[in-house]
Amino acid sequence: MPYPRLNETTTEKLEQETQALSSFGNSNLTTLEAGKSLSQLNSSVTGCYANGSVPIFLAANDTCILGFFCPNSTAQQPPQFCPPEPRCQVSRYSRGQCPPQGIFEPVVCDAGFYCPPGGKEKIECAKGTYCPMGSYQPFKCDYGALCSSKSQRQVVTVPFGILIAFDIILGLVVAIGYAISAWRKRRKGSYAPVVSDYKEAEDPFGDDVDLIAKPKRSVTTVLENEVDEDLSSNPHFEIYMRFIGRLIKSKEVGLSFEFEDLQFEPKPGKKILRNVSGSIDSGSMWAVMGGSGAGKSTFVNVLMGKTKNTGGSIKVNGHHKDMSKYKKLIGYVPQDDIVLPELTVRENILHSARVRLPATWRDRDIQAFVDSLISCIGLSHVQHSLVGDANKPVISGGQRKRVSIGMELAAVPMAIFLDEPTSGLDATSASSIMRLLRAITKLGVTTITIIHQPREQIFHGFDNLFLLGNGSEIYAGPTSDASTYFATLGYILPKHANPADTIMDVITGNGREYTTDLVWSDQPVEKLIEQWRTRSNFGDYESDLHLAPVFDTSPNLRPTPSRPVSVISSPEQEHILAQTMKKRGGSWPAQMYYCFKRSITQQIRNRNSFFFEIGVGALAGGIIGLSAFAAKGQLFRGLYQKPFTTLSSAVDYASISQVGLLGGMAIGLAASAPAVKVFGEEKLIYARERSSGHSSSAYYVGKMLSVLPRICLSSLHFSVFMGILATPLMGFHQMFAANLLYFFAVYGLASCIGMVVKREDGPLLAVMASLIIGVLGGVAPPLSKVKMWHLEGLWRMSPGVWFTEVYVSQNVLPLEYLYLLDVASEQMGFTFGQYSLDMLMIFAIGSTYRVLAYILLVTVGRKR
Ligand SMILES: Nc1ncnc2c1ncn2[C@@H]1O[C@H](COP(=O)(O)OP(=O)(O)OP(=O)(O)O)[C@@H](O)[C@H]1O
Known part of the structure; x- marks a missing residue:
């Protein structure tokens, strides 16, 4: 609304108002800036539009603060405040603005305009600038902003442009990423060339052997003499074994465990492990068996240092050591498949290899190693499939289990603990995985596997058995001696039944049908444990029974030479182990x-x-x-x-x-x-x-x-x-x-x-x-x-x-x-x-x- 300038009509009006004001008495006049005497104010002209309104002088001179428009005030007629009409008052309280109530009343500069200092002018905001209410100079609009003339705000456009550009780039990156991954998938369909790259050399990493003298059994010896045929016929297997040979040079630098009176009692009276003693030689393959809740996982966790034992002691390579020190050399396949569902099979395994193998390995070698491993665990055909999870499965549960195993094998641990690695696997896959584990055991890797209901062939593949019942040891020793041992307790294991099943029946207290009348008719688990503790009956009955060997050695599995279960570790070997640990893991x-x-x-x-x-x-x-x-x-x-x-x-x-x-x-x-x-x-x-x-x-x-x-x-x-x-x-x-x-x-x-x-x-x-x-x-x-x-x-x-x-x-x-x-x-x-x-x-x-x-x-x- 245009503000009225002084003209004849308003001058007349002012005069009338001045007279009215005089008749009202000067006592009603007040000033905020008390610069003027009443006599001076008497001589001023008041300019409130409302009849009878008495203005308040806001200043003693023509002061107009920045952002205000004071078109009519002069030195003689300083800015005034006129008491607002009720409608104006409402407007001020609600909308914040109301037209001036008097001719000398200043008003805040309108939005879209600016009022230069002095307040005598109100200028339209030019294009490219904007003027919020109360501007005394225009605000410059940002580059590219939408600012037409009389703008009271700027609408920024450059950030919007940047946003669109980012979104397009993002879309392109995602699309290109997909295209590359699809191309890689097609290309990786036949990844055989890496095999020939590594097959010919006897030891492709010859000079890398800085840790130890020659292995007792070289990769070649193992490959030629000690590996089951179906494995050795896979060309990728040789590559895989040679890679492992690069890291594990000798049985002497493996990991062995001795434990004595191991106990785990999380709260008083709740004994989960009771005085478990024994030793596990490096490069041996153990099966841990027992009924559900027998304490198998707890035992393995305590051995690995994942759970702190409340009693007893553990030695690694003959020394009391903090187990966590060896974590780079220990692999653990948990019972549940802990894998990343958004990654492919290969990506999951490759990540593990990259992070855990020595930093000195070239990425090309790591990739070749992973390829060979994937082939050995039978996942080549799904290697580029996403792993998925239980809610959105992509590969099967058994394949996911193999990914989980592969992630540990990719790290070439010196000891690997597996919690039910064959559950969810079909019999053939389970056998093939166990054969692979057996092969690496022969290179010096200690393997400890919790296993339920292994098929007979798998059972025979273990060198040693560790049987647990109610948290106590029932048997620990060579698998081949187990039948004799149980016979001494009065159990004859039927020749044509799976010995694993029979043993499980016996150690869970359900072995009545296998008892002889020679000894006890049936024995509770506690009795078995007691027998194992005293072991006296073992020798007494052995000769009387004249037992025929109960376990046949499977034609597919070659027996492992038995070794004394003792560990001596020299300072040199300790040094080697320390060096090995230092080298393991990416930077x-x-x-x-x-x-x-x-x-x-x-x-x-x-x-x-x-x-x-x-x-x-x-x-x-x-x-x-x-x-x-x-x-x-x-x-x-x-x-x-x-x-x-x-x-x-x-x-x-x-x-x-x-x-x-x-x-x-x-x-x-x-x-x-x-x-x-x-x-x-x-x-x-x-x-x-x-x-x-x-x-x-x-x-x-x-x-x-x-x-x-x-x-x-x-x-x-x-x-x-x-x-x-x-x-x-x-x-x-x-x-x-x-x-x-x-x-x-x-x-x-x-x-x-x-x-x-x-x-x-x-x-x-x-x-x-x-x-x-x-x-x-x-x-x-x-x-x-x-x-x-x-x-x-x-x-x-x-x-x-x-x-x-x-x-x-x-x-x-x-x-x-x-x-x-x-x-x-x-x-x-x-x-x-x-x-x-x-x-x-x-x-x-x-x-x-x-x-x-x-x-x-x-x-x-x-x-x-
Ligand atoms: N930290 C703990 N605190 C209390 N109880 C525990 C703890 N750890 C294990 N247990 C209990 O000890 C018992 C043995 O558990 P563990 O998992 O070792 O058995 P398991 O033989 O591996 O059984 P399964 O074959 O069913 O997996 C279970 O009853 C379990 O609830």
């Missing part, structure tokens, strides 16, 4: 890189969740932007600067704080659920890798870096849509940076939650936690109130409060000349003008979450 940067790469692959394979997260970010930004769209960028209104404070409308401290609050909460919603999965879904795989010597920090850093592109993209989508619609005054780069840091913090927080809660509870709890830090943004309850409660410190521990402070501060500071910001700051509780500190604190809190997440990762991983 830290390599491990980190492989984890990073693997995680990126997982994200690409999980593209739906990736795109969903980005889409939710865009949607959340768009919704918040829409909610503020109608305000046209005017998200704050404070009290005007002195001396025009009296002209102030109702303040609006809520809009911009709410944008900050909603922004924080929306980021929490968009980011927390996917973030919780980053580590939460992989706790088991991490624990498995960690127990095999994988660096925790390399894993963590690799994972963390891999989600940074995702965080950036989500933040960009969120910021662009919010920025375009809400058009806040703060620069886009500042808004993006704040959002990015807040995404970073939420990811950290959600990672912590994911570490400690159950997988299924993670997303919900992470969302709740991120909403809580958002609510602690200092908006409701306002930070000023929180300060009164002396709880500001608590609030300041949340990134939400710093984040909201950035939003509020950066949106009000450009209008600092117009509004009383110290009053606003006091009312709201926020401190303005500490952008760097605010950003630093969001980053610091986010980083603290990250450090906490790392500590939790290591702690939780250690417990598993």
Whole structure:
């Protein structure tokens, strides 16, 4: 609305009003800037439109503060405030503006215009600039922003262009990635060439033998004399064995275990392992058998150092050592298949090989080794298939089990523990896996396998048996002696039945049908244990029974020469072992890189969740932007600067704080659920890798870096849509940076939650936690109130409060000349003008979450 300039009509009106004012009496006149005496004011002309309205002089001279339009005031007629008409008052309280109530009343410069200092002019905002309400000079629009003439806000377009470009690039990268992987799959269909590369040389790594003298039994000797025919006919098997020969040069540097009176009693009175003693020679193959709940897994876990024994002792190579020291040389195939479902069979095994084999191996060799291993475990035809999981299976359960075994074999451990490796496998696959294990045992690898119901052929493949019942040892010794031993106890194992089944019946207390009337008719498990402890009957009955050998040696399995179960380790061998351990495992940067790469692959394979997260970010930004769209960028209104404070409308401290609050909460919603999965879904795989010597920090850093592109993209989508619609005054780069840091913090927080809660509870709890830090943004309850409660410190521990402070501060500071910001700051509780500190604190809190997440990762991983 054009403001009336002095003309004849208004002059007349003013004169009338002046007279009326004189008749009213001068006592009604007041000034805010008491620069004038009443006599001076008497001589002034008042210009309120409403009859009888008495103006308040706002200044003693023609003062017009920045951002105001004072077209009519002069030195003689200083700016005045006229008491507003009721309708004007309502308008000021609700919309924040009302036309001037008098001719000398200043008015804040209209949006879309700017009023240069002095306030005498109101100029249209030119194209390429924008003028929010109360501008005294135009704000320059960012490059490419939509700013027509008379714009009161800028609509940024460059970030939108960047976003589209990123999305196109992302789409192309994904498409190219798929094309490459499809091409690789086709190419890898016949990967035979690597075989010929390695087959011809007797020892392709000859000079690499820096650890030990020649092996007792060379790979060639084993290959020629001690391997079952069906294995040796596979050309890949030879390659595989030669690779193993590269690492395991001699039986003397293998791992042997001696244990005495091993006990595990997690709580008083609950004995899981009771005084288990024995020894396991290096390069021997043991089967651990017993009924369900007999303590087999516990025994193996204690032996490996995964579970701390509560009594007894374990020696490795004759020395009392911390078992965790040997983790790089020990392989463990858990009962459950802990594999990454988003990776292919080959990728799972290759990752394990890359991370655990010596850093000196060339990647080409590692790949060739993995190819040969995959062939040996019968997975060549599915090597490029995704592993999948129980919910979305891609390969069969038996194949997944073989992947799990392959991941350990790929590390060429010196001792391998397997918890029911054949469960879920068909008889042929089970035999083939056990043959492979037997072959590597002959090269010096100690193999300890928990096994249920092995078929007869597999049973005979074990050199030794360890039988457990109720946590106690029932038998430990050569498999071939077991029949004799049980005979001494009065059990005759039928010749044509599977001895494994018969033994299981006996040691679980169901062996009545195999008893002779020579001795006891039936023996409870306790009796068997007692017999084993005393062992006196063994010798007594042996000669009387004249037992024919019960176990036939399978024609497919060659007997292993029996060895004395004793271990002597020389200082030289200890040194060799120490050197071996040092050399095992990829370097830290390599491990980190492989984890990073693997995680990126997982994200690409999980593209739906990736795109969903980005889409939710865009949607959340768009919704918040829409909610503020109608305000046209005017998200704050404070009290005007002195001396025009009296002209102030109702303040609006809520809009911009709410944008900050909603922004924080929306980021929490968009980011927390996917973030919780980053580590939460992989706790088991991490624990498995960690127990095999994988660096925790390399894993963590690799994972963390891999989600940074995702965080950036989500933040960009969120910021662009919010920025375009809400058009806040703060620069886009500042808004993006704040959002990015807040995404970073939420990811950290959600990672912590994911570490400690159950997988299924993670997303919900992470969302709740991120909403809580958002609510602690200092908006409701306002930070000023929180300060009164002396709880500001608590609030300041949340990134939400710093984040909201950035939003509020950066949106009000450009209008600092117009509004009383110290009053606003006091009312709201926020401190303005500490952008760097605010950003630093969001980053610091986010980083603290990250450090906490790392500590939790290591702690939780250690417990598993
Ligand atoms: N840390 C522990 N705290 C309490 N009880 C435990 C603990 N570890 C194992 N147990 C209990 O000890 C018993 C033996 O468990 P373990 O897993 O060793 O048996 P298992 O012989 O491997 O059985 P299965 O063949 O069924 O896998 C079980 O009853 C198990 O619940």
